[in-house]
Amino acid sequence: MPSAVYVHIPFCRIRCPYCDFDAYRAPRRAIEGHTEAVLAEIASRRHELRPITSLYFGGGTPTTAGAAGLRAVMETLRAAPGLLPDAEVTVEANPTPRDAAILGELRGLGVTRVSLGVQSFTDRLLPMLGRDHSAAEAADAVRQALSLGLEVSLDLMCGVPGQTMRDWQADLATAAHLSPGHISVYMLTLEAGTRYERLHAGGRLELPGEDEQADMYEAALERLAQSGYEHYEVSNLALPGRQSRHNRVYWQNREYAGFGAGASSCVAGQRWTNESHPTAYAEAVRSGVRMPSLLERLPPERAMRETLALGLRLLEGVELTTVRERYGAGRLARVLPVLRSLAVRGLVTIADRAALTRRGLMLYDGVAAQILAP
Numbered sequence: 001m002p003s004a005v006y007v008h009i010p011f012c013r014i015r016c017p018y019c020d021f022d023a024y025r026a027p028r029r030a031i032e033g034h035t036e037a038v039l040a041e042i043a044s045r046r047h048e049l050r051p052i053t054s055l056y057f058g059g060g061t062p063t064t065a066g067a068a069g070l071r072a073v074m075e076t077l078r079a080a081p082g083l084l085p086d087a088e089v090t091v092e093a094n095p096t097p098r099d100a101a102i103l104g105e106l107r108g109l110g111v112t113r114v115s116l117g118v119q120s121f122t123d124r125l126l127p128m129l130g131r132d133h134s135a136a137e138a139a140d141a142v143r144q145a146l147s148l149g150l151e152v153s154l155d156l157m158c159g160v161p162g163q164t165m166r167d168w169q170a171d172l173a174t175a176a177h178l179s180p181g182h183i184s185v186y187m188l189t190l191e192a193g194t195r196y197e198r199l200h201a202g203g204r205l206e207l208p209g210e211d212e213q214a215d216m217y218e219a220a221l222e223r224l225a226q227s228g229y230e231h232y233e234v235s236n237l238a239l240p241g242r243q244s245r246h247n248r249v250y251w252q253n254r255e256y257a258g259f260g261a262g263a264s265s266c267v268a269g270q271r272w273t274n275e276s277h278p279t280a281y282a283e284a285v286r287s288g289v290r291m292p293s294l295l296e297r298l299p300p301e302r303a304m305r306e307t308l309a310l311g312l313r314l315l316e317g318v319e320l321t322t323v324r325e326r327y328g329a330g331r332l333a334r335v336l337p338v339l340r341s342l343a344v345r346g347l348v349t350i351a352d353r354a355a356l357t358r359r360g361l362m363l364y365d366g367v368a369a370q371i372l373a374p
């Protein structure tokens with residue numbers, strides 16, 4: 001039974017041109033209707049849950065539900081299955097004055113951590129990214145969250161159109177100076193169906209090349225290490241003891257329960273995703289349909305390959321004895337030749353644990369694809 005809970009709020013106030021998430025702009029009444037459906041879904045599935053060790057509100061932009069909406073969800077979960085006293089409770093937010101204004105209220109509700117989608121501290125680049133905040137406002141939001149005693153994670157993006165290495169170094173210096181406990185570094189990728197993809201296809205958007213992007217990623221690891229950040233996952237760095245507890249559940253391929261439109265769950269060897277459109281989701285909850293068309297039963301070998309591929313995202317790697325105990329020696333033996341061939345190519349190391357090398361880190365997607373291939 002999962003003790004990690006994810007709540008998805010699929011609404012955004014803005015539409016960022018690089019983002020391919022299902023995110024909707026909707027009036028307050030529709031957002032409240034979705035929150036009510038989330039409460040009903042929790043009520044109907046609470047028997048699936050153990051007392052919660054980590055709760056994560058993601059989106060979309062969860063703060064569109066307002067402090068009242070988030071409070072209602074937290075109270076429902078607190079009633080059953082219960083929230084453990086030291087539970088990590090994260091809310092994603094935008095670093096705008098509007099979101100910063102409710103951080104105190106969120107802290108009062110028992111939120112412990114806020115993940116801020118800063119992306120860049122370079123004013124020149126923010127309009128291009130479609131963001132509705134300035135660099136100064138983003139820095140203020142980080143300071144405000146820290147002064148309230150919240151754990152702060154901030155997202156930074158490299159490979160942005162028009163971004164130079166100098167811009168990126170300045171962003172890293174600003175982030176390090178603000179000193180949040182956790183920083184995520186993403187490389188911009190062109191996703192199908194986004195505005196960026198259309199502009200790029202029409203020759204109206206120029207992106208830094210792959211080598212330039214890789215240099216920026218390397219520069220981030222180096223600069224943030226100088227400020228004490230430990231690189232612990234492909235895209236994530238943290239000060240000692242400040243890693244994301246909730247996201248480790250995904251990287252270790254453990255069980256989690258997701259609520260809300262488009263949320264995924266992985267429980268007892270089954271994985272499913274809720275209806276992604278808020279109206280269809282609310283209708284499915286009302287009619288008691290468990291979205292069976294999206295249900296997938298994971299064969300043990302597939303689950304093991306996913307455990308290895310996800311686990312390699314963590315720099316500490318995957319303990320092979322644990323994988324053997326969890327899935328059986330026979331299944332592990334079937335994937336060992338793949339790991340050995342990756343080791344011969346200098347992409348992973350294999351001892352008690354399998355772990356990425358520095359080169360493997362840069363080529364993680366290819367490594368994962370080979371492990372997942374049947």
Ligand code: SF4
Binds near residue numbers: 011015016060
């Ligand atoms: S990046 Fe975040 S804020 Fe922007 S559209 Fe996507 S989910 Fe919404």
